[in-house]
Amino acid sequence: MHILSAALSTLSASPTAGLLLAGELAAAAWMVERFARQTIKIRKQDQALAYERIFSRSLSRLDHEVYLLLRRSDTFPLYVAGDLPGLTGLTLEDMQRDIACFFQLMSAADAKTLRRMLEEWDRSAPLRLTFYSKWGDRWLELCALPAENSHYTMLNLRDVSTLRQRQEEMARQLEEAQAASRSKTEFLSRMSHEIRTPINGINGLMTLTRTRLGGSNPEAEEYLTRAEDLSQHLLSVINDILDLSRIETGKTELEQKSFDLYALGDQLRSMFQKTVEAKGLRFHLEFKNFTVRYVVGDQLRITQILLNFLSNAVKFTSHGEISVTFRQMMRTDDTVSFLVAVKDTGKGMDPKFITSIFRPFQQENASIAKTYGGSGLGMAITDQLVRLMGGEIMVDSMPGRGSTFTVYLHLPMGDSPALVAEQKEETDDFSFEGRRILMAEDNETNAEIAVSILEEVHGAHVEVAHNGREAVDMFSAHPAGYYDFILMDVQMPVMDGRTAARTIRALPRPDAKTELIFALSADAFSEDERQSVEAGMNGHFSKPVNYDELRRCVGTFFKSREDG
Known part of the structure; x- marks a missing residue:
């Protein structure tokens, strides 16, 4: 304050002297500011050096990882961080004397591969190689990273033996699981074959018995009808179990043939309308917004999906109606996206059960199985088939308000009507007589x-x-x-x-x-x-x-x- 007061007094007394004093003050201020900046810079440099020392010490204590800085022109190792001797049995000096000693850690094939990879490396992405080290009986992973300066390369070498062991163990467990799954599928396939063969004989005997009775014994006819129904139910259970097993193991192949969506609708109508109306229910089937009639896909499997939906609708609906709606949603140059919704006014489901409806052998409660029957496999198979086709299923249901099952499919458009019309049709009046x-x-x-x-x-x-x-x-x-x-x-x-x-x-x-x-x-x-x-x-x-x-x-x- 005294200096400032004196400066002001001098400025007022003598303008020239005041100007000289002001210049001296400015110079002093600039020197103070520069000194302060230098001090801050030195402190930052000291901090950076301290961080670098901490980082370097930390790296030097790595037991399972090493970093090497190489000169790119001749792969000469310049700097190392980490326990190089503990990981490789080599020192930096060993590698500086002859870098070839590093390649002697691995097999001749791995060494040749690494040399080729380094020669072809364009430095646009990290280069990786995992190899078995002859020193220490361990697996090492080498990763080459492009350094900031293009004249240098950073190598990271780490022990991945534990990871490798885990991977091998997981691979072994996966192979065992796949082998068990294959064994299960093969067993089920053999059992299916062994069961179908006697069922074929049983059904044949029932056919012959009915033929030879000629309607002379109504009671026996009724027994035969029940036996045939039970045989068909047994066969459907066998088919469901084998279907699910083959789908889970990826052995199910989907056909890719052109078929008529409207013919599929007519097939569903002929299969269910009389049954539905016999229960006093209304049956309604319609197509909405369709500009495409023929699509390419597995017609048999799509029919199987819709049969599951409709069978459940008939089973659980005692009043009202069952409707089937085909609706086209979007069409591109060669693909059509559409939905098929099966809606009923039946007993509906508890929302909690919907989350597990597509699990194998799941039914809402024990009374459902006793009252309505079923193995609980149909919906699980349906879900898997829709997934195989790249589609989705939506379920909307409430107790007492019925259920709506909607499947969304995205299929290629099929052949023109003229080509599809050329497909063979079954002949009902053909006879084996005299053949x-x-x-x-x-x-x-x-x-x-x-x-x-x-x-x-x-x-x-x-x-x-x-x-x-x-x-x-x-x-x-x-x-x-x-x-x-x-x-x-x-x-x-x-x-x-x-x-x-x-x-x-x-x-x-x-x-x-x-x-x-x-x-x-x-x-x-x-x-x-x-x-x-x-x-x-x-x-x-x-x-x-x-x-x-x-x-x-x-x-x-x-x-x-x-x-x-």
Whole structure:
């Protein structure tokens, strides 16, 4: 304050002297400010050096990780942080004398790979290599990082032995789980085959019994009807269990064929309208906003999904109505997105149950299973199938207010109506009467029953081969046109059915390529059908055989030949 007062007094007394004093004060202030800035800079540098020392010491104490700074031109190691000797058995001096000693830690193949990777590395991204170290019996991961200065490379080397062991353990556990899953699927597949074969015989015997009774015993007819219903229920449970198992293991293949959405709607109407109306309910099916009729997908599986929804709607609805709505939502150049909603006015569900409805064997409560039956697998399979198709399911339900199940699908658009119209249609009026059939079947009981049904019920003449080799020999021993068609079991001794079909197709006679051959098999999936077709067969029928369906389908081929 005294200096300032003196300055002001001097300025007022002598302007020239005041100016000189003001300049001296400004210079002094600038020097003070510069000194302060230098002091702050020095303090910051000291702090930075302190941080660097702390960081370097911390790195030097790393037991399982090392950082190396290399000169890029000759890979000369300049600086190391971390316990290099403890991790590699090498010192910085060892590597500076000869960098080749580092490559001797790994196998010759890994060393060659690393050298090539370093030569080809464009430094745009980190370079990584995991290798087994000969020193210390451990797995090391090397990561090359581009340094800020392009003349240098930063290497990070760390011990990943524990991580590697965990990965190997997890891989082992995964393989064991997959092996167990495969074993389960194979077991279920074998059991399915073993169960379907006797069911085929049981159904055949019931058909023969009904035929021979000729309606003479109404009570026996009723028992047969109940037995057939139970047989179909048992078969549906087997199908559901095997379906779910194969879906979970990724063995289910979806067909990609063009089909008619409106024909699918008509199929659902014909299957459910009478049943629904017989319960005193209204049935309504409609299409909204559709500009696309034909799509590409697995029609059988989509039908299976909607059948599950409709079956549950019929089961749990005692008054009101059931409606099915197809609605187109969006169309691009080659894809159509649409929904199918099945709505009922039934008993509805507790919202808490909706969260678990798609889990296997889940039903809302024990009374549901006792009152309505069911295995609790249908919805789990439905959910898995929709996921396989890349679709989604929405459920809206409240107790006493009914339920709405909506499936959203996104499918490629299908062929034009003209092309789809060319597809074969089943012929209902075709008859086996007077037809000569070669049947290959190794199960004696099933062979006897099939022969009885085809001859007594359908009027055909059947000759039996007990394995594929016999079937080939019997076909070869007769002239062209002797057999109208061949029914070929798939799993047989000596020669299986698919091999027999390929052998027949390869025979040097004109009719070998055109003879109709149909697979009869306890293997009932689309991939089984595909394998039969690839083997040269014209179709695939799963056991238990529906002989009316077989007759209609075989008739389709005969009609096609007559029209052609």
